[in-house]
Amino acid sequence: MICPPMLLRLRISHEGRRRWGCWLPLLLLWPFALALMLLFLPLALLASVFAGRWRKPLLLGGPMLLAAIWSTRGLVINVRGPDREVHVSLC
């Protein structure tokens, strides 16, 4: 089972300025995301009846997008230039 990312760590630093960083608790978002999905599920099912060729994206788009977001756990992006540094990590 894939475990979703719980924390987003963001750090930005410019030369000569104070370093800025934050921790975003993503774990608080997942109950809302789940509630939204459950809310939109009947609508998506209803729309898919009339959707024609868009049926597949309508039905699978939400869960697959959510699966992709959940798979971001462990993603680390660190870019360091001559005068600035950006660090993003999901854990």
Added chain:
Amino acid sequence: MSDERRRILDLLGCGKISAEEAEQLLDALAGESAQGASQEALATTAAEAKPKARYLRILVDDGEGEKKEHVDIRVPFELLLAGIKLSALIPKKAQDKLSASLSSKGINLNLGDLTGTAEELIESFRNLAINVDEEKTKVRIFCE
């Protein structure tokens, strides 16, 4: 029967070697094959025990001195797999347009084919290692 074994027996049959010599040679051959088998088994066990790579790591160093730029990206394989699977939702017409556009730039890539073999593709990525060393630029792509 192995070739070596047959050859020893042929030599014995021709009378070129004695029965004792043939026995010694056969014993030595049996010892070698047992050692080879155990080494093979060891290699298989080591490969199985090796933890499966979970991330694709991309390291880029560009420039020198104060103008040096460094990029370090670690992408989970699960994310790559999810991305490829998600691309299956792109409508067929858009996929065809994308493939045509890519092939005009010399890249023959069909998203439809890609989604069918996504898992195999990711599995083959797990042993990937690319090193590019240029004068001021270094690129490393590997799995961890």
